[in-house]
Amino acid sequence: MGIGDWGLGIGDWGLGIGPNPQSPIPNPQSPYYLLIKIIFLFLLIKKNKIIIFYIVFKKMGDNKYFTLNNGIKMPKIGLGTYQLSQGICAEKVKQAIDLGYTMFDTAPSYDNEREVGEGIRLSNVPRDKIFVITKVHQSGYEAAKKSIEESLSKFGFPYFDLILHHWSVEDDIGTYRAIEEAYKQNKCRAIGVSNFNEREFLNIYNNFETKPAVNQIETHIYFNQNKMHYFLKNHNCIHQSYSPFGGTGAPNLENETLKEVAEKYDKSPAQITLNYLLENNIIVIPRTENENKMEENLDVFDFKLEPDDRKKLALLDTGRGNGWPKSMEEEFY
Secondary structure (H helix, E strand, O other): OOEOOOOOEOHHHOOOOOOOOOOOOOOOOOOOHHHHHHHHHHHHHHHHHHHHHHHHHHHHHHOOEEEOOOOOEEEOEOEEOOOOOHHHHHHHHHHHHHHOOOEEEOOHHHOOHHHHHHHHHHHOOOHHHOEEEEEEOOOOHHHHHHHHHHHHHHHOOOOEOEEEEOOOOOOHHHHHHHHHHHHHOOOEOOEEEEOOOHHHHHHHHOOOOOOOOEEEEEOEOOEOOHHHHHHHHHOOOEEEEEOOOOOOOOHHHHOHHHHHHHHHHOOOHHHHHHHHHHHOOEEEOOOOOOHHHHHHHHOOOOOOOOHHHHHHHHOOOOOOOOOOOHHHOHHHO
């Protein structure tokens, strides 16, 4: 049998492709012409679907991460572990990983770094698939260096993904020097600050080679931190929100405007809040012990708020947070 460019039996099978059996052009007179056309179209559609699926899937994946100033990817949403006690923290971390969480925020002052590490080990998910943040609050180089080593020992892994200077102290330069040193020794993949206003941030930014990649600050519908947000953007630093629901007890979720918007989209006030912050390019770390709420808080990427609804939420901003640290109130920077 003749085999043409189509990989099909030609002459003897009467597939006549063109005026001679070796022609690559289908012959409409062939009884197999329609079958060949259907098969070809099916393969073409299938190929295009695969390409489209890949592009969409890749965009969906990229949509759940921010790229930090050193090129590493940081998830847009994680689980805060403040007030997750030692007795339940490891179990809750594992539970969160099972639900799809890939980022956790801890600190020495939360007294659960060991349990966060244990939760990751219990999950059997590779360490490099999980992004873990810890912090340093000690003043000065030596105290901060010791704190980092203690945190690593408790955590049980050789590195953190992000170490933050927890809040401004007397010797910010010494503290950040220890954090930068840990970064250069591969004890963390990125470094940043937390609760730093513009003046405090610039003190670090102007004195170190390794610029802060993240500033984790109180941010929610009553305290948008708009001025600080654009300041950070201009300094290639990611804005991360803690207390996205307003702190202990999630008081902001009782706001009537927020409830009205949530009802419109058939979402919870928590989901609307998180979506609003994420759309403003702010990383969020809501905290909860409730498995259903954990799952709900992850389900925030499948809708987009209309401009009018975003304006309604923006108008709730008071420019004030919970009062700590006082230096973060807008009039102080």
